[in-house]
Amino acid sequence: MLGYPIKSRDEDKRKLRCHVVRLEAANQKHKFARRNLEHKNRELEKQVKDLEKQVDNLEKEKDCLRQQRDRYRNMVFKPNKKTDKSEPPSTDNSPKEFSDPQKKKRGRKKGHKGTGRKKPERIDKIRSVYLTRCPICGDAIKRGNQINEHIVEDIPCLEKMKPEVIKYEIEEQWCCRCKKKVRAKPFGVIPNSRLGINLILFVMIQKYGAKSSWGSIIFMLSAFFNIKVSQGGLVKILHRARDWLGPYYDKILEEVRASAVKYADETSHRLDGITQWLWGFFTKECAYYVIEESRGKGVAEQNLGGSHEEDVLVRDDYGAYTKLPLKHQSCWAHLLRVSREAANDAKASKEVIDLHKQLKDMFKKLSRIIELPFNKKQRDKYHKLYKKEIENIIGQKYENRDTKTIQTRITNQYTNLITAVIHENVPLTNNLSERCIRPLVIIRKMSGGSRSRAGAKTLSVNMSIFQTIKMKNLPIIPTLKDYLLCGAKKS
Numbered sequence: 206m207l208g209y210p211i212k213s214r215d216e217d218k219r220k221l222r223c224h225v226v227r228l229e230a231a232n233q234k235h236k237f238a239r240r241n242l243e244h245k246n247r248e249l250e251k252q253v254k255d256l257e258k259q260v261d262n263l264e265k266e267k268d269c270l271r272q273q274r275d276r277y278r279n280m281v282f283k284p285n286k287k288t289d290k291s292e293p294p295s296t297d298n299s300p301k302e303f304s305d306p307q308k309k310k311r312g313r314k315k316g317h318k319g320t321g322r323k324k325p326e327r328i329d330k331i332r333s334v335y336l337t338r339c340p341i342c343g344d345a346i347k348r349g350n351q352i353n354e355h356i357v358e359d360i361p362c363l364e365k366m367k368p369e370v371i372k373y374e375i376e377e378q379w380c381c382r383c384k385k386k387v388r389a390k391p392f393g394v395i396p397n398s399r400l401g402i403n404l405i406l407f408v409m410i411q412k413y414g415a416k417s418s419w420g421s422i423i424f425m426l427s428a429f430f431n432i433k434v435s436q437g438g439l440v441k442i443l444h445r446a447r448d449w450l451g452p453y454y455d456k457i458l459e460e461v462r463a464s465a466v467k468y469a470d471e472t473s474h475r476l477d478g479i480t481q482w483l484w485g486f487f488t489k490e491c492a493y494y495v496i497e498e499s500r501g502k503g504v505a506e507q508n509l510g511g512s513h514e515e516d517v518l519v520r521d522d523y524g525a526y527t528k529l530p531l532k533h534q535s536c537w538a539h540l541l542r543v544s545r546e547a548a549n550d551a552k553a554s555k556e557v558i559d560l561h562k563q564l565k566d567m568f569k570k571l572s573r574i575i576e577l578p579f580n581k582k583q584r585d586k587y588h589k590l591y592k593k594e595i596e597n598i599i600g601q602k603y604e605n606r607d608t609k610t611i612q613t614r615i616t617n618q619y620t621n622l623i624t625a626v627i628h629e630n631v632p633l634t635n636n637l638s639e640r641c642i643r644p645l646v647i648i649r650k651m652s653g654g655s656r657s658r659a660g661a662k663t664l665s666v667n668m669s670i671f672q673t674i675k676m677k678n679l680p681i682i683p684t685l686k687d688y689l690l691c692g693a694k695k696s
Contacts, residue, residue, distance in 0.1 A: 272546045324356055368430045369401075395693045398445070402689060404432070405442055406682055412443065413671040414681070416647050440660070447663040449692025454666045457493045457673055462511045464488040466631055468519045469509070469526060470638035471500060472646060475654025476661050483649075483665075484508065485642045492641045492672040496661040505529060517624060517631050519638070522614065534624040536635035537568050540614060547607045554605035560598070560612075567594065571626065571633055579629040588626045595622060641672060 313319075339346050373391045380387050395402055404426075411417040411425065419436045426432045461467055467488055474483040474496050482500045486493045486508055497504050502525040509518070509529060517532045521539050541564060547553060548561040574587050599616045603609050615622070625631040645668060655661040674684050 268550065268552070272550055275549050275551075276546060325358060328356070363429060366429055368432050371401075393690065395690070398693075400434075400438075400442065402686060405446060405689065406686060408439055408442055409446060409667065409671065409685065410681065413644075413648075413668050416644065416651055418651055443663050443667060444659060446689060447666045449689050450666055450670045452692065452695070453688055454493075454669055457491050457669055458486070458508065460491050461486045461488055461493050462509065464516070465513075466517050466519065466628075467509070467512070468635060468638040468641075469505065470521065470635060470642050471523070471525075472642055474645075474649055474661070476658065477654075477656055481654075481661065483642070483645055485638060485645075487638055487641050489637065490673070490677050492669055492676060494645060494665045494669050494672075496655070496665050501525060502528060517628050519632060519635050521635055522618065532624055532628065533621040534628075534631055534633070535618040535621040536633075537571075537622065538634040538636065540611075540618070540622070541565060541568060543614065544611050547611060550607070552607075554607055556603050556605050556608040557611060560603075560608055563598070564611075567591065568633065571623065575625050575631070575633065581627075584627050588623055591623045591626065592620055595619065641676075644668070644672065 335348055336346060338344065373394065375388050375391070377386050377388055379385075390396075393402060395405070407426075408422055411422045417425075419439060422439060423434060423436065426434055467486060469484070469486050471482055471484045474481045476496065481496055481498055482504070484495050484497060484504055486495075493508070495504070495508060505525050506529065509531070512518075512529075512531055514530050515532065517534055518526060518529060519534045519536070520526045521536045526533065541561075544557070544561040544564055548558045571591065574584075577583075595615065598612065599619070601612070603612055625633050645664070648664070648668075655664060670688065671681075671685070674681055
C-alpha cells in the first residue's frame with residue numbers, strides 16, 4: 206500500500222449536502238426578498254396611478270377655476286380707456302372678439318331728447334301758496350296773477366297712520382220659514398281671523414314682492430301701524446293664505462299643461478338644512494313652483510303630464526327633460542356660455558375659438574329668422590339648412606379636447622337647437638325661466654330656505670299666485686284680495 210491518506214466518500218457527501226442546504230436557504234431568502242420587492246413595486250405602481258388621477262383632477266379643477274376667474278373678472282366694471290394712437294399695435298394674435306372691448310360712455314348721446322318723471326294724470330288736491338308780506342323787507346304785498354306749478358306725489362303722513370280696529374256686532378236673527386237662527390257675515394272680513402285682509406295683503410306684498418325678512422316685516426308693522434305681531438303669527442297667516450289660494454294654484458298647473466309653449470327650470474332649495482329642489486314650470490302668463498326632494502325626471506313627468514305631444518318645452522340641457530313626450534327647444538344661452546368660457550380660456554385651442562365664433566354667428570342668424578313673420582314653407586327651408594350645418598359640426602373630426610367637449614354637447618342636443626325655427630312664438634333661450642325662478646332664489650338667500658315641509662308648500666303656492674298676477678299685468682292688491690276672500694269663504 207502507498208502512504209497517501211485516503212478521504213472517505215461519505216465525508217465528501219456530507220460536506221456537499223451541507224453546502225446544498227446552505228445554498229437552498231440562501232435561495233429561499235432571496236425568493237422571499239424578491240416577493241417583498243414585487244409587492245412593494247405593485248403598491249408603488251398603484252400609488253403612482255392614484256397620484257396621476259389626482260393630478261388630472263387638479264388640472265381639471267384648475268381649468269374650471271381659471272374659467273370662473275376670467276368670467277368674474279369680465280363682470281367687474283372697468284373704466285373707459287381711450288386708445289393712445291402713439292402706442293405700437295399689439296402683437297397678440299388672439300381674435301379681437303375675445304379681447305377686452307372698449308366700453309362706450311354711459312348715458313344717452315348728446316342732442317338726445319331728455320326724459321324725466323311724467324306728471325300724474327290725477328290731481329287729488331290743489332293748494333294755493335302765496336305771501337302776505339315780502340320776505341325781504343317785510344312790507345305787505347298783493348296777490349299776483351302769474352302761477353308756477355309744482356306737483357308732488359307723496360304717501361299719507363306716517364305719523365298719522367294708525368290701525369283701524371273695527372268691532373262687528375253680529376246679530377242672531379230668527380228665520381220663521383227655516384225655523385233656524387241665522388247670522389249675517391261682515392263684508393270683506395276673513396272668518397275666524399283677528400287680523401284683517403289689508404294686513405294680510407301687506408304681509409304678502411312685503412314677503413313675496415319686496416323679498417323682506419320676517420324681522421323687517423315685524424318692524425314695519427310696528428313702526429307704521431303700531432301693530433305687534435310675532436314671527437309665528439305671520440307664518441300662520443301665510444299658511445292660511447296658502448289654503449285659501451290652493452284652488453287657484455291647481456288652475457295654474459292646468460294652464461301650464463294646456464299652453465302650446467312652456468318653460469322649465471330647477472334650482473336647489475334648503476329645507477331644514479337638507480338640500481331639496483325647487484322646480485319651476487312657466488308660460489308667458491303664469492308661473493308654477495313646486496319644491497320636491499328629488500331632481501329626477503319623475504317630477505317633470507308628473508307636472509307636465511297631460512301636455513300635448515306637439516307642445517314645445519323650452520329648457521336647458523338637464524337630462525330630466527329629455528324623455529318627455531314633447532317637442533324640445535334647448536337653450537342657446539347655456540351653449541354659448543360654455544363655448545365662450547372655453548374660447549376665453551388661456552389654453553384655448555384655435556379650433557374651439559373658431560367653433561365659438563361659428564355658433565355665435567349661427568345664433569345671430571337664427572334670432573333674425575324667428576323675428577320674421579311666421580311662414581311655414583320658408584321656415585322649413587331654414588330648418589333643413591341649419592340642420593345640415595349642425596350635422597357638419599357633429600361630423601367634424603376635432604383634435605383638441607376642449608372642442609370635442611362642445612361638440613359632444615351639440616351632438617346631444619342636435620335638432621333641439623333649431624326647434625324654434627319651425628314653431629311659432631318659440632324663443633331660442635330659456636331666459637324667461639331664469640327670470641321667473643330668480644325671485645325665489647333671492648328669498649332662499651335671504652331666509653336660508655324653508656324650515657318645514659309646510660313652509661315649503663306655502664312658499665310654492667303663494668309665490669306661484671303672486672308671480673302669476675304680476676305676469677298677467679293684473680292689479681296686485683285688488684286681485685290678490687279677491688282670491689283670498691273667495692278662498693276664505695269656500696274653506
